[in-house]
Amino acid sequence: MTVETKQDTYLNYIHGQWVASSSGDIEASINPANTTDVIGYVQLSTEEELNDAVSAARRAQSPWKKLAGNARGAYLYKAADELEKRLEEIATCMTREMGKTLPESKGEVARGVAILRYYAGEGMRKVGDVIPSTDSQALMFTDRVPLGVVGVITPWNFPVAIPIWKMAPALIYGNTVVIKPAIETAVTCAKVIECFQAAGLPEGVINMVTGDGAVIGEALTNHPEVNGITFTGSNPVGKAIGQKALARGAKYQLEMGGKxxxxxxxxxxxxxxxxxxxxxxxxxxxxxxxxxxxxxxxxxxxxxxxxxxxxxxxxxxxxxxxxxxxxxxxxxxxxxxxxxxxxxxxxxxxxxxxxxxxxxxxxxxxxxxxxxxxxxxxxxxxxxxxxxxxxxxxxxxxxxxxxxxxxxxxxxxxxxxxxxxxxxxxxxxxxxxxxxxxxxxxxxxxxxxxxxLQAPFGGMKASSSHSREQGEAAKEFFTTIKTVFVK
CATH class of the missing domain: 3.40.309.10 (Aldehyde Dehydrogenase; Chain A, domain 2)
Structure with a gap:
């Protein structure tokens, strides 16, 4: 491969800072329509960076979940505005990095904006129900509480929409996030993360670590402080993630193949x-x-x-x-x-x-x-x-x-x-x-x-873990129900 010009090097985003991998290794992101065009260079990170990101997310999670839902939603509205401002730039990057046509890329970024605004509104919607108690002097109701730290593993085919439709509900329901995007489209994901940064999200609420799936994806799946894993990708990888998450008691959500x-x-x-x-x-x-x-x-x-x-x-x-x-x-x-x-x-x-x-x-x-x-x-x-x-x-x-x-x-x-x-x-x-x-x-x-985006999405048989993404259905994965009895 002949590389005509060297472009920007993109870093990991951990605890509100852009940081290089301790390995010192980077990988070129190549335009599949013109392999002499290098979009940028991304980090081939180590388990050390992943651990730092999870630690940052863990520290940020308690104050983040204590914010009112509308306050968390305000950050998502700001992120949507930032993404909308940069629609042309990010769509062009997506087309260069993944190959889909520019009109398709623009449509995908616009969808990302709409998803953020949809979930921003979730911050003002109900999260529980009042349930009649057999004790006439008691009040019984349910609340939904976040999982904690959520690991997000995303593919290269929708490098804006899929990360956002996983991260936005995770965030609005009070979780913090560590995302590992596909290495092939990590530059596009970095630009999405820049929009969250510009929106002013507190340090550690959202973190990104790039690298090989066998290193970063594996470490994210197995990390004892990651409470849930949401994955979109191939069936063999998805099944392995599900088995490992189940073994340590973490919640998992898998969206895999189709025919x-x-x-x-x-x-x-x-x-x-x-x-x-x-x-x-x-x-x-x-x-x-x-x-x-x-x-x-x-x-x-x-x-x-x-x-x-x-x-x-x-x-x-x-x-x-x-x-x-x-x-x-x-x-x-x-x-x-x-x-x-x-x-x-x-x-x-x-x-x-x-x-x-x-x-x-x-x-x-x-x-x-x-x-x-x-x-x-x-x-x-x-x-x-x-x-x-x-x-x-x-x-x-x-x-x-x-x-x-x-x-x-x-x-x-x-x-x-x-x-x-x-x-x-x-x-x-x-x-x-x-x-x-x-x-x-x-x-x-x-x-x-x-x-x-407002409808549940997921498959049957080998296509998914039988959970659903998007719409109101997303809260079923990103939260757990707490039943409250007040005497």
Whole structure:
């Protein structure tokens, strides 16, 4: 790799100060659309920095939880204002660091602003209930109290929205935070932390330590003074985190993979179904846990739908996300590109047929990045690897079925259950889908990807630890109930 210019070095944020790692080691954050572009350098921290951050969070937690909810909310409102002021800058950094297009990045930062304001308002909402007592001379009620120190481990695909939708509820309910962001997008996370700093949060309330997951993530999970762990990422890592947290009695929340289906019924609005499928499958280069991965189509309209899908897919413009007119960016890293290519080879080896894509893009606009063409497989059966395992890239597996009942069977025939959608105009199809689909998020006549911030989000089966993020549901994880009896 040839590096043209050295940019800023970003530090850890501990107890209100920006500090370097004791290791002295740093790692370059590289633009996946142009590997000669270095966004910045981030710390490869040691367990020493993680321990310092947890200690700072522990000391800050008691005075933070004693603040009135509206006072904590005021800090989140200020952080939202700071993030909004820097929307263009942070969105541009995100596109350079992760690869998604600038319009998508701007939308994500705007969502971060909205999440902060939503949870700021939670500081003025009820946290308990009055319960009738059998003693007429007593008052009995519930209160919600914070866990204490919460460890936050986040992925690279949503480097603003996911950290904020974990940190904001943690903070408003009185917890303090130590976040370990994905190393691939740690610069973007650092800029988010700068917004909290500018909002004036007390020292130690929020801390960030960057580094290798096997070092920092492991130490955060195992730390005896971390009371809860909230994680978004891969299933193997998530399961390991859950087992370790359980072993020491810490609360844990895991949001992991998906193999999300779209069912296209014979009565569907095909134009709407095609648009929803393409958006769900190829936005963010398919690097969403809710991305459409399997498209299950009734036989009567299979060929017509396939032709329309191919036409629209071939019209997708791929390139650097900072350039106007590019609809899809690169894979986020060389590692991710290679993983997608390996799945494509497995698909071909198992008998699926590529209708379009399936190759690395070449030419002046692509040779310095990790670009792959949007890919559609035909002749896919449910037992194939590409129909069972999460690919996390711009790859669609088309599956032909005879009727809706078979479509639902195929849709549920995976270990995951995060999101799913159906395109249909028949009420009975909608009701059957809502009732029988084994997924935490089901959408009718809309793409599989996306959930509104005020609604609970999480999956079934191997997709999550069965807890829910976002909306009012977040308080279930970030607090515990205390029952109070007053005589």
């Amino acid at each position: 999300n289906p779209v069912i296209v019924a014979a009565d569907a609005d095909l134009e709407l179904a095609v648009e929803g499928t393409i958006s769900g499958a190829f936005r963010s280069t398919g690097q969403k846990c809710t991305a459409t991965s399997r498209v299950i189509v009734e036989d009567d309209i299979y060929e017509t739908f396939k032709a329309k899908l191919l036409e629209k897919t071939k019209a997708i413009t791929v390139g650097n996300g900072l350039k106007d007119g590019n609809w899809m960016g690169p894979c986020a890293s060389e590692k991710q590109l290679n993983a997608v290519l390996q799945y494509i080879e497995k698909g071909k080896a198992e008998g699926a047929k590529i209708l379009t894509g399936g190759h690395v893009l070449q030419g002046e606009d692509y040779d310095k990045g990790y670009f792959i063409a949007p890919t559609i497989f035909d002749h896919v059966t449910s037992d194939m690897t590409i129909a069972q395992e999460e690919i996390f890239g711009p790859v669609i597996a088309l599956i032909r079925v005879d009727h809706i009942e078979e479509a639902l069977e195929v849709a549920n025939d995976v270990p995951y259950g995060l999101s799913a959608s159906i395109f249909t105009t028949q009420i009975q199809n909608m009701l059957s889908f809502i009732q029988d689909m084994e997924a935490g998020l089901v959408r009718i006549n809309a793409e599989s990807a996306g959930v509104e």
